[in-house]
Amino acid sequence: xxxxxxxxxxxxxxxxxxxxxxxxxxxxxxxxxxxxxxxxxxxxxxxxxxxxxxxxxxxxxxxxxxxxxxxxxxxxxxxxxxxxxxxxxxxxxxxxxxxxxx
Amino acid sequence: xxxxxxxxxxxxxxxxxxxxxxxxxxxxxxxxxxxxxxxxxxxxxxxxxxxxxxxxxxxxxxxxxxxxxxxxxxxxxxxxxxxxxxxxxxxxxxxxxxxxxxxxxxxxxxxxxxxxxxxxxxxxxxxxxxxxxxxxxxxxxxxxxxxxxxxxxxxxxxxxxxxxxxxxxxxxxxxxxxxxxxxxxxxxxxxxxxxxxxxxxxxxxxxxxxxxxxxxxxxxxxxxxxxxxxxxxxxxxxxxxxxxxxxxxxxxxxxxxxxxxxxxxxxxxxxxxxxxxxxxxxxxxxxxxxxxxxxxxxxxxxxxxxxxxxxxxxxxxxxxxxxxxxxxxxxxxxxxxxxxxxxxxxxxxxxxxxxxxxxxxxxxxxxxxxxxxxxxxxxxxxxxxxxxxxxx
Amino acid sequence: xxxxxxxxxxxxxxxxxxxxxxxxxxxxxxxxxxxxxxxxxxxxxxxxxxxxxxxxxxxxxxxxxxxxxxxxxxxxxxxxxxxxxxxxxxxxxxxxxxxxxxxxxxxxxxxxxxxxxxxxxxxxxxxxxxxxxxxxxxxxxxxxxxxxxxxxxxxxxxxxxxxxxxxxxxxxxxxxxxxxxxxxxxxxxxxxxxxxxxxxxxxxxxxxxxxxxxxxxxxxxxxxxxxxxxxxxxxxxxxxxxxxxxxxxxxxxxxxxxxxxxxxxxxxxxxxxxxxxxxxxxxxxxxxxxxxxxxxxxxxxxxxxxxxxx
Numbered sequence: 001x002x003x004x005x006x007x008x009x010x011x012x013x014x015x016x017x018x019x020x021x022x023x024x025x026x027x028x029x030x031x032x033x034x035x036x037x038x039x040x041x042x043x044x045x046x047x048x049x050x051x052x053x054x055x056x057x058x059x060x061x062x063x064x065x066x067x068x069x070x071x072x073x074x075x076x077x078x079x080x081x082x083x084x085x086x087x088x089x090x091x092x093x094x095x096x097x098x099x100x101x102x
Numbered sequence: 103x104x105x106x107x108x109x110x111x112x113x114x115x116x117x118x119x120x121x122x123x124x125x126x127x128x129x130x131x132x133x134x135x136x137x138x139x140x141x142x143x144x145x146x147x148x149x150x151x152x153x154x155x156x157x158x159x160x161x162x163x164x165x166x167x168x169x170x171x172x173x174x175x176x177x178x179x180x181x182x183x184x185x186x187x188x189x190x191x192x193x194x195x196x197x198x199x200x201x202x203x204x205x206x207x208x209x210x211x212x213x214x215x216x217x218x219x220x221x222x223x224x225x226x227x228x229x230x231x232x233x234x235x236x237x238x239x240x241x242x243x244x245x246x247x248x249x250x251x252x253x254x255x256x257x258x259x260x261x262x263x264x265x266x267x268x269x270x271x272x273x274x275x276x277x278x279x280x281x282x283x284x285x286x287x288x289x290x291x292x293x294x295x296x297x298x299x300x301x302x303x304x305x306x307x308x309x310x311x312x313x314x315x316x317x318x319x320x321x322x323x324x325x326x327x328x329x330x331x332x333x334x335x336x337x338x339x340x341x342x343x344x345x346x347x348x349x350x351x352x353x354x355x356x357x358x359x360x361x362x363x364x365x366x367x368x369x370x371x372x373x374x375x376x377x378x379x380x381x382x383x384x385x386x387x388x389x390x391x392x393x394x395x396x397x398x399x400x401x402x403x404x405x406x407x408x409x410x411x412x413x414x415x416x417x418x419x420x421x422x423x424x425x426x427x428x429x430x431x432x433x434x435x436x437x438x439x440x441x442x443x444x445x446x447x448x449x450x451x452x453x454x455x456x457x458x459x460x461x462x463x464x465x466x467x468x469x470x471x472x473x474x475x476x477x478x479x480x481x482x483x484x485x486x487x488x489x490x491x492x493x494x
Numbered sequence: 495x496x497x498x499x500x501x502x503x504x505x506x507x508x509x510x511x512x513x514x515x516x517x518x519x520x521x522x523x524x525x526x527x528x529x530x531x532x533x534x535x536x537x538x539x540x541x542x543x544x545x546x547x548x549x550x551x552x553x554x555x556x557x558x559x560x561x562x563x564x565x566x567x568x569x570x571x572x573x574x575x576x577x578x579x580x581x582x583x584x585x586x587x588x589x590x591x592x593x594x595x596x597x598x599x600x601x602x603x604x605x606x607x608x609x610x611x612x613x614x615x616x617x618x619x620x621x622x623x624x625x626x627x628x629x630x631x632x633x634x635x636x637x638x639x640x641x642x643x644x645x646x647x648x649x650x651x652x653x654x655x656x657x658x659x660x661x662x663x664x665x666x667x668x669x670x671x672x673x674x675x676x677x678x679x680x681x682x683x684x685x686x687x688x689x690x691x692x693x694x695x696x697x698x699x700x701x702x703x704x705x706x707x708x709x710x711x712x713x714x715x716x717x718x719x720x721x722x723x724x725x726x727x728x729x730x731x732x733x734x735x736x737x738x739x740x741x742x743x744x745x746x747x748x749x750x751x752x753x754x755x756x757x758x759x760x761x762x763x764x765x766x767x768x769x770x771x772x773x774x775x776x777x778x779x780x781x782x783x784x785x786x787x788x789x790x791x792x793x794x795x796x797x798x799x800x801x802x803x804x
Contacts, residue, residue, distance in 0.1 A: 170577025
């Protein structure tokens with residue numbers, strides 16, 4: 001009997017559901033796409049970005065990845081909800097919020 | 103052979119705790135269970151156990167710390183009574199639904215108001231639907247023996263368990279008792295090895311989910327199954343305990359039931375009084391008997407129906423009231439058990455008795471049997487919802 | 495070890511994406527920042543009181559917590575994490591584990607200032623080796639913006655609506671940080687999101703690694719409840735600090751230390767005007783409300799400066 005979160009689908013039976021609705025893994029929310037909540041989307045202008053990283057800690061959705069080289073990468077649009085905090089935190093105007101065309 | 107001692111019910115339970123040496127106790131004092139954490143913290147402070155004792159600021163926190171500790175991977179215990187049990191109620195549901203086999207000693211006491219420190223079962227019966235296993239003791243010996251079996255039962259079905267005794271009547275009265283040797287206790291109870299626990303560095307665990315309607319009911323159905331499965335577990339553990347001690351335990355105890363025409367169904371210390379009444383009545387040639395419920399949760403519906411099927415009349419004795427203008431919980435569940443089994447011949451009445459420490463005398467029980475004799479003779483129950491020994 | 499933003503944000507987050515907090519919510523920012531203050535090699539058990547945070551981060555079967563996590567109820571995060579921490583001590587003593595674990599509880603202001611106050615007080619008094627983090631968004635947001643004892647004076651909430659007779663909440667905000675200090679615990683701090691996150695990160699690290707009970711009060715704005723555009727979060731927290739509405743300070747072994755003193759203390763209007771919950775205070779005839787809040791902020795600030803011996 002699997003106790004993996006991925007198998008706890010809406011069709012899981014009472015016999016197979018994890019006891020107490022407990023989960024025996026960490027971070028299983030990574031399969032949940034919250035990016036589809038977005039109406040506005042942050043876009044970065046790499047020419048303006050100075051890699052100061054002030055945008056990285058302000059994100060509520062862990063959508064600004066910082067690599068092993070200490071540089072930020074592009075937004076993780078799978079999670080980004082488009083709140084715009086990063087755009088306002090950027091001292092160089094490198095991030096603009098644009099209408100998210102889906 | 104066991105060790106002969108003279109102990110109060112509270113001390114007997116505390117002694118069982120000491121022999122088991124659980125990992126964590128979180129407790130808050132309340133009469134009449136206060137002595138249990140007192141005795142136990144003395145064991146802790148004198149190094150007789152190496153349990154971590156958390157002297158919390160309320161019963162709510164007592165159960166909350168137990169939930170945290172048990173989920174973390176420990177055996178966690180507590181003790182309480184009355185309003186303390188009420189105050190824990192919300193957490194009792196969580197402990198059961200999280201499937202955490204916590205052990206809680208309850209010295210049963212009336213609920214406010216008016217405030218009253220004496221025994222009845224309003225506290226335990228008030229939390230009867232929280233999802234906990236509930237064993238009741240008639241004597242100090244049974245309180246001790248039930249405690250030794252508690253963790254085996256709870257852990258086998260991943261449900262928390264309450265070990266109930268009657269406040270003051272057994273909790274404070276000193277009786278002869280036979281204790282089991284500590285090595286045997288440790289062997290019988292065994293080590294707690296949960297499959298999943300918070301403090302497992304190799305597997306993170308998340309406890310306490312928000313479950314939408316898609317999942318909630320499946321979780322509850324699974325929990326219900328654990329309670330059903332507990333019936334066999336209680337019998338099995340009881341049989342093993344009997345092999346060790348010679349003292350037998352099942353879901354119910356039948357006393358003089360083989361040919362009984364009138365019977366009472368009762369829980370706790372008053373069963374002892376009732377047995378004396380039955381001996382008196384038997385001496386007069388009356389065919390009377392008793393069913394003592396040891397396991398109220400799970401409710402031994404089949405066993406009770408089977409035991410009652412041939413009686414002419416029975417009285418369910420409730421040491422609390424549901425205030426539903428109808429009956430107490432034991433009557434309700436006994437009647438449902440008979441109905442479910444297709445048994446309709448026995449006539450049943452209900453007595454609310456012993457509230458707030460009202461003395462339950464041999465004559466009180468004899469009066470109940472006299473009433474049952476009338477019911478059996480006439481086939482008429484009259485009013486089924488009755489108060490015993492109340493001034494009119 | 496000097497704080498370095500780059501090193502800080504290069505650490506792996508211990509809160510995962512896919513949680514369902516509102517866009518722009520301050521609470522997950524507080525959580526991920528506090529968790530990044532853990533030494534990466536240390537294990538942790540995180541507890542959350544019932545709250546927006548809890549229902550959004552562990553909606554079955556999706557947990558956003560990479561560490562072991564326990565939610566129990568609204569009012570008992572303090573007691574619950576106490577139990578877990580005590581279990582750790584018991585297991586360590588009995589040789590059942592030897593690695594290092596840390597214990598962090600999160601609660602909103604409802605679960606901390608109000609319904610969970612007793613449980614928190616008990617945990618602090620007993621001195622468990624744990625951190626309790628309040629993400630303070632100044633109202634019961636999970637149930638729809640009802641007032642709490644943390645809600646500021648005159649704020650418009652759904653149970654203190656700014657009406658024609660009663661102009662919002664009539665009471666001042668409770669000073670929970672000072673109440674926690676009064677427990678005599680070794681570390682208490684008040685912080686929020688400022689600049690490069692040095693203040694909150696250093697305080698979180700100290701709170702986690704100071705042996706004994708620690709309390710961290712983090713102002714974590716709620717764009718919906720406070721009624722400001724979500725992108726303005728950092729402007730709102732900055733204004734709270736620059737007006738001294740939310741001073742940054744820490745109390746180490748009972749000694750108050752001011753973390754930041756604005757060069758020029760800004761008038762409270764600069765903070766209040768950003769938020770819809772205070773909009774009624776700017777209507778003609780209501781100037782007295784702003785004056786009143788200014789007086790209260792001034793008094794609290796002067797008191798704090800005295801405590802810091804400044």
